[in-house]
Amino acid sequence: MQVGFIGTGSMGSILIEAFIQAGALLPEQITITNRTLSKAERLAAAYPGIQVSQSSADVLQLSEILFICVKPLEYKTVIQDLKDKTKPSQIIVSITSPVLINHLEGQLNCKIAKIIPSITNYVSSGATLCMYSDRMSEPDIELLDNLLSFISTPIRVSEEHTRISSDLTSCGPAFISYFLQKFVDAAVEETGISESEATRLACEMLLGTGKLLTVGGFNPLSLQKKVAVPGGITAEGLRIMENELHGMFNKLIRTTHSKYEEDVEKVEARFLGTDAD
Ligand SMILES: NC(=O)c1ccc[n+]([C@@H]2O[C@H](COP(=O)([O-])OP(=O)(O)OC[C@H]3O[C@@H](n4cnc5c(N)ncnc54)[C@H](OP(=O)(O)O)[C@@H]3O)[C@@H](O)[C@H]2O)c1
Known part of the structure:
Protein backbone atom coordinates (compact mmCIF):
# COMPACT_ATOMS: atom_id res chain seq x y z
CA MET A 1 0.00 0.00 0.00
CA SER A 158 -19.83 11.87 14.92
CA GLU A 159 -18.71 14.92 12.96
CA GLU A 160 -21.14 16.99 15.01
CA HIS A 161 -18.91 16.32 18.03
CA THR A 162 -15.56 16.91 16.30
CA ARG A 163 -14.71 19.97 18.37
CA ILE A 164 -15.42 18.63 21.82
CA SER A 165 -13.79 15.29 20.97
CA SER A 166 -10.69 17.14 19.71
CA ASP A 167 -10.63 19.32 22.83
CA LEU A 168 -10.40 16.14 24.87
CA THR A 169 -7.93 14.12 22.79
CA SER A 170 -5.96 16.60 20.73
CA CYS A 171 -5.84 19.80 22.83
CA GLY A 172 -6.02 17.70 26.00
CA PRO A 173 -2.26 16.99 26.19
CA ALA A 174 -1.58 20.75 26.22
CA PHE A 175 -4.34 21.43 28.76
CA ILE A 176 -3.18 18.68 31.11
CA SER A 177 0.45 19.75 30.72
CA TYR A 178 -0.52 23.31 31.68
CA PHE A 179 -2.23 21.92 34.76
CA LEU A 180 0.84 19.88 35.66
CA GLN A 181 3.16 22.83 35.10
CA LYS A 182 1.10 24.97 37.49
CA PHE A 183 1.16 22.13 40.06
CA VAL A 184 4.96 21.89 39.76
CA ASP A 185 5.45 25.68 39.89
CA ALA A 186 3.43 25.86 43.10
CA ALA A 187 5.33 22.91 44.57
CA VAL A 188 8.65 24.69 43.95
CA GLU A 189 7.33 28.02 45.22
CA GLU A 190 5.72 26.66 48.38
CA THR A 191 8.25 24.02 49.43
CA GLY A 192 11.60 24.57 47.73
CA ILE A 193 11.61 21.13 46.07
CA SER A 194 13.66 21.27 42.87
CA GLU A 195 11.77 21.80 39.63
CA SER A 196 13.32 18.74 38.00
CA GLU A 197 12.39 16.47 40.91
CA ALA A 198 8.83 17.81 41.11
CA THR A 199 8.44 17.49 37.33
CA ARG A 200 9.66 13.89 37.34
CA LEU A 201 7.29 12.94 40.16
CA ALA A 202 4.35 14.65 38.45
CA CYS A 203 5.05 13.04 35.06
CA GLU A 204 5.37 9.53 36.51
CA MET A 205 2.09 10.16 38.33
CA LEU A 206 0.39 11.15 35.06
CA LEU A 207 1.61 8.05 33.25
CA GLY A 208 0.37 5.80 36.07
CA THR A 209 -2.95 7.63 36.26
CA GLY A 210 -3.43 7.18 32.52
CA LYS A 211 -2.86 3.44 32.88
CA LEU A 212 -5.28 3.17 35.80
CA LEU A 213 -7.93 5.00 33.78
CA THR A 214 -7.47 2.95 30.59
CA VAL A 215 -6.42 -0.57 31.59
CA GLY A 216 -6.67 -0.43 35.38
CA GLY A 217 -10.44 -0.62 35.68
CA PHE A 218 -10.95 2.91 37.06
CA ASN A 219 -12.88 5.90 35.75
CA PRO A 220 -12.17 9.49 36.86
CA LEU A 221 -14.78 9.39 39.61
CA SER A 222 -13.94 5.97 41.02
CA LEU A 223 -10.24 6.87 41.07
CA GLN A 224 -10.91 10.01 43.11
CA LYS A 225 -13.03 8.01 45.54
CA LYS A 226 -10.32 5.37 45.89
CA VAL A 227 -7.56 7.90 46.70
CA ALA A 228 -9.52 10.47 48.66
CA VAL A 229 -10.66 8.79 51.85
CA PRO A 230 -13.14 10.93 53.79
CA GLY A 231 -11.37 13.34 56.14
CA GLY A 232 -7.99 12.65 54.53
CA ILE A 233 -5.46 14.99 52.93
CA THR A 234 -6.43 14.29 49.30
CA ALA A 235 -10.07 15.05 50.12
CA GLU A 236 -8.98 18.48 51.42
CA GLY A 237 -7.07 19.12 48.20
CA LEU A 238 -10.06 18.11 46.08
CA ARG A 239 -12.26 20.49 48.06
CA ILE A 240 -9.96 23.39 47.08
CA MET A 241 -10.04 22.33 43.43
CA GLU A 242 -13.83 22.06 43.46
CA ASN A 243 -14.09 25.67 44.66
CA GLU A 244 -11.31 27.20 42.55
CA LEU A 245 -12.03 25.46 39.23
CA HIS A 246 -15.78 25.85 39.33
CA GLY A 247 -17.03 26.70 35.80
CA MET A 248 -13.51 26.87 34.32
CA PHE A 249 -13.94 23.94 31.94
CA ASN A 250 -17.33 25.23 30.78
CA LYS A 251 -15.65 28.53 29.88
CA LEU A 252 -12.82 26.70 28.14
CA ILE A 253 -15.22 24.59 26.05
CA ARG A 254 -17.35 27.61 25.11
CA THR A 255 -14.19 29.43 23.98
CA THR A 256 -12.77 26.58 21.87
CA HIS A 257 -16.20 26.10 20.28
CA SER A 258 -16.63 29.74 19.38
CA LYS A 259 -13.14 29.80 17.79
CA TYR A 260 -14.08 26.61 15.92
CA GLU A 261 -17.31 28.17 14.57
CA GLU A 262 -15.26 31.14 13.31
CA ASP A 263 -12.79 28.77 11.63
CA VAL A 264 -15.57 26.76 9.96
CA GLU A 265 -17.06 30.00 8.60
CA LYS A 266 -13.68 31.11 7.23
CA VAL A 267 -13.05 27.71 5.62
CA GLU A 268 -16.57 27.70 4.12
CA ALA A 269 -16.06 31.19 2.71
CA ARG A 270 -12.78 30.06 1.18
CA PHE A 271 -14.33 26.88 -0.31
CA LEU A 272 -17.21 28.90 -1.76
CA GLY A 273 -14.80 31.62 -2.93
CA THR A 274 -16.60 34.38 -1.02
CA ASP A 275 -13.69 35.37 1.25
CA ALA A 276 -11.62 38.52 0.87
CA ASP A 277 -8.42 37.02 -0.62
N1 LIG B 1 -0.53 20.10 15.97
C1 LIG B 1 -1.44 19.28 16.50
O1 LIG B 1 -1.34 18.79 17.66
C2 LIG B 1 -2.63 18.85 15.66
C3 LIG B 1 -3.51 17.87 16.16
C4 LIG B 1 -4.59 17.46 15.36
C5 LIG B 1 -4.78 18.04 14.12
N2 LIG B 1 -3.94 19.01 13.68
C6 LIG B 1 -4.19 19.61 12.39
O2 LIG B 1 -3.09 19.39 11.55
C7 LIG B 1 -3.06 20.42 10.55
C8 LIG B 1 -1.63 20.88 10.40
O3 LIG B 1 -1.23 21.46 11.63
P1 LIG B 1 0.29 21.59 12.01
O4 LIG B 1 0.33 21.91 13.45
O5 LIG B 1 1.04 20.41 11.49
O6 LIG B 1 0.66 22.89 11.14
P2 LIG B 1 2.09 23.29 10.54
O7 LIG B 1 3.18 22.85 11.44
O8 LIG B 1 2.00 24.72 10.14
O9 LIG B 1 2.21 22.42 9.21
C9 LIG B 1 1.50 22.69 8.03
C10 LIG B 1 2.43 22.34 6.88
O10 LIG B 1 1.68 22.41 5.66
C11 LIG B 1 2.54 22.94 4.67
N3 LIG B 1 1.72 23.51 3.59
C12 LIG B 1 0.93 24.60 3.61
N4 LIG B 1 0.33 24.79 2.42
C13 LIG B 1 0.77 23.79 1.61
C14 LIG B 1 0.52 23.44 0.28
N5 LIG B 1 -0.31 24.16 -0.50
N6 LIG B 1 1.14 22.35 -0.23
C15 LIG B 1 2.00 21.61 0.53
N7 LIG B 1 2.27 21.90 1.82
C16 LIG B 1 1.66 22.97 2.36
C17 LIG B 1 3.34 23.99 5.41
O11 LIG B 1 4.51 24.28 4.66
P3 LIG B 1 5.55 25.46 5.00
O12 LIG B 1 6.76 24.74 5.50
O13 LIG B 1 5.79 26.18 3.71
O14 LIG B 1 4.90 26.34 6.03
C18 LIG B 1 3.62 23.30 6.74
O15 LIG B 1 4.81 22.54 6.73
C19 LIG B 1 -3.95 21.54 11.04
O16 LIG B 1 -5.09 21.59 10.23
C20 LIG B 1 -4.32 21.13 12.45
O17 LIG B 1 -5.66 21.46 12.76
C21 LIG B 1 -2.86 19.42 14.41
Missing part, protein backbone atom coordinates in the same frame (compact mmCIF):
# COMPACT_ATOMS: atom_id res chain seq x y z
CA GLN A 2 1.34 3.45 -0.93
CA VAL A 3 0.55 6.36 1.40
CA GLY A 4 1.05 10.06 0.65
CA PHE A 5 1.33 13.13 2.85
CA ILE A 6 0.81 16.74 1.80
CA GLY A 7 2.28 18.99 4.50
CA THR A 8 5.20 17.87 6.64
CA GLY A 9 4.85 20.45 9.41
CA SER A 10 4.26 19.55 13.00
CA MET A 11 1.43 17.02 12.65
CA GLY A 12 2.39 15.67 9.22
CA SER A 13 5.86 14.76 10.40
CA ILE A 14 4.59 13.34 13.70
CA LEU A 15 2.28 11.00 11.77
CA ILE A 16 4.96 9.94 9.29
CA GLU A 17 7.53 9.25 12.01
CA ALA A 18 4.98 7.46 14.18
CA PHE A 19 3.83 5.19 11.32
CA ILE A 20 7.45 4.27 10.51
CA GLN A 21 8.56 3.80 14.11
CA ALA A 22 5.51 1.65 14.91
CA GLY A 23 6.22 -0.57 11.89
CA ALA A 24 2.94 0.37 10.20
CA LEU A 25 4.67 1.63 7.05
CA LEU A 26 8.08 1.27 5.49
CA PRO A 27 9.71 4.49 4.27
CA GLU A 28 9.47 3.05 0.73
CA GLN A 29 5.66 3.12 1.03
CA ILE A 30 5.59 6.86 1.71
CA THR A 31 5.57 9.84 -0.67
CA ILE A 32 5.55 13.38 0.70
CA THR A 33 5.49 16.99 -0.34
CA ASN A 34 5.51 20.32 1.46
CA ARG A 35 5.13 23.94 0.36
CA THR A 36 8.68 24.62 1.55
CA LEU A 37 10.21 21.57 -0.08
CA SER A 38 13.40 21.60 2.02
CA LYS A 39 11.30 20.62 5.06
CA ALA A 40 10.10 17.46 3.28
CA GLU A 41 13.62 16.76 2.05
CA ARG A 42 14.97 16.92 5.62
CA LEU A 43 12.42 14.36 6.78
CA ALA A 44 13.22 12.08 3.82
CA ALA A 45 16.93 12.31 4.65
CA ALA A 46 16.17 11.05 8.17
CA TYR A 47 14.18 8.09 6.77
CA PRO A 48 15.89 6.87 3.58
CA GLY A 49 13.33 5.40 1.22
CA ILE A 50 10.73 8.17 1.59
CA GLN A 51 10.08 9.76 -1.78
CA VAL A 52 9.73 13.53 -2.06
CA SER A 53 7.50 14.91 -4.82
CA GLN A 54 7.49 18.43 -6.20
CA SER A 55 3.71 18.84 -6.13
CA SER A 56 0.54 17.67 -4.40
CA ALA A 57 -0.72 16.26 -7.71
CA ASP A 58 2.40 14.06 -8.00
CA VAL A 59 1.89 12.70 -4.47
CA LEU A 60 -1.75 11.99 -5.27
CA GLN A 61 -0.81 9.96 -8.34
CA LEU A 62 1.41 7.66 -6.27
CA SER A 63 -0.95 7.20 -3.29
CA GLU A 64 -3.80 4.89 -2.40
CA ILE A 65 -4.30 6.78 0.86
CA LEU A 66 -3.40 10.49 1.00
CA PHE A 67 -3.19 12.47 4.24
CA ILE A 68 -3.65 16.23 3.93
CA CYS A 69 -1.79 17.83 6.85
CA VAL A 70 -2.03 21.57 6.17
CA LYS A 71 -3.77 24.28 8.19
CA PRO A 72 -7.50 24.93 7.62
CA LEU A 73 -7.09 28.03 5.45
CA GLU A 74 -4.42 26.31 3.33
CA TYR A 75 -6.83 23.56 2.27
CA LYS A 76 -8.38 25.40 -0.63
CA THR A 77 -5.03 25.64 -2.47
CA VAL A 78 -4.34 21.94 -1.98
CA ILE A 79 -7.84 20.91 -3.06
CA GLN A 80 -7.50 23.11 -6.13
CA ASP A 81 -4.33 21.16 -7.02
CA LEU A 82 -6.04 17.79 -6.52
CA LYS A 83 -9.39 18.57 -8.13
CA ASP A 84 -10.23 16.47 -11.22
CA LYS A 85 -7.17 14.31 -10.59
CA THR A 86 -8.49 12.01 -7.84
CA LYS A 87 -9.73 8.50 -8.62
CA PRO A 88 -12.89 7.14 -6.94
CA SER A 89 -10.85 4.31 -5.39
CA GLN A 90 -8.45 6.66 -3.56
CA ILE A 91 -8.92 7.65 0.06
CA ILE A 92 -8.22 11.27 1.04
CA VAL A 93 -7.74 11.78 4.76
CA SER A 94 -8.19 15.24 6.22
CA ILE A 95 -6.76 15.84 9.69
CA THR A 96 -8.35 19.24 10.26
CA SER A 97 -11.43 19.74 12.40
CA PRO A 98 -12.98 22.84 10.72
CA VAL A 99 -12.78 21.33 7.22
CA LEU A 100 -16.03 19.38 6.96
CA ILE A 101 -16.44 16.11 5.09
CA ASN A 102 -19.03 17.76 2.83
CA HIS A 103 -16.55 20.55 1.92
CA LEU A 104 -14.25 17.87 0.53
CA GLU A 105 -16.96 15.68 -1.01
CA GLY A 106 -18.19 18.68 -2.95
CA GLN A 107 -14.78 19.13 -4.56
CA LEU A 108 -13.31 15.63 -4.91
CA ASN A 109 -14.75 12.43 -6.42
CA CYS A 110 -12.81 10.05 -4.14
CA LYS A 111 -13.44 8.52 -0.72
CA ILE A 112 -13.11 10.94 2.19
CA ALA A 113 -12.12 10.35 5.80
CA LYS A 114 -11.60 12.87 8.55
CA ILE A 115 -9.13 11.78 11.19
CA ILE A 116 -8.09 13.95 14.10
CA PRO A 117 -4.75 12.76 15.43
CA SER A 118 -3.08 13.76 18.66
CA ILE A 119 0.50 14.45 19.62
CA THR A 120 0.13 11.35 21.85
CA ASN A 121 0.20 9.27 18.65
CA TYR A 122 3.93 10.09 18.46
CA VAL A 123 4.45 7.49 21.19
CA SER A 124 1.85 5.12 19.71
CA SER A 125 -0.66 6.13 22.34
CA GLY A 126 -3.89 8.07 22.78
CA ALA A 127 -6.83 8.22 20.41
CA THR A 128 -7.35 9.16 16.81
CA LEU A 129 -10.86 10.43 16.11
CA CYS A 130 -12.37 8.87 12.99
CA MET A 131 -15.18 10.16 10.78
CA TYR A 132 -16.00 8.60 7.43
CA SER A 133 -17.97 9.75 4.42
CA ASP A 134 -20.66 7.47 3.01
CA ARG A 135 -18.30 6.76 0.12
CA MET A 136 -16.04 4.76 2.47
CA SER A 137 -16.89 1.03 2.27
CA GLU A 138 -16.44 -1.32 5.26
CA PRO A 139 -13.13 -2.66 3.81
CA ASP A 140 -11.90 0.94 3.35
CA ILE A 141 -12.73 1.72 6.98
CA GLU A 142 -11.03 -1.48 8.12
CA LEU A 143 -7.92 -0.60 6.12
CA LEU A 144 -7.63 2.85 7.66
CA ASP A 145 -8.54 1.70 11.19
CA ASN A 146 -5.88 -0.97 10.91
CA LEU A 147 -3.24 1.57 9.86
CA LEU A 148 -4.21 3.98 12.66
CA SER A 149 -4.25 1.24 15.27
CA PHE A 150 -0.45 0.93 14.97
CA ILE A 151 -0.10 4.41 16.50
CA SER A 152 -3.31 4.92 18.49
CA THR A 153 -6.72 3.71 19.50
CA PRO A 154 -8.98 4.73 16.60
CA ILE A 155 -12.33 5.90 17.97
CA ARG A 156 -15.36 6.59 15.77
CA VAL A 157 -17.06 9.90 16.60
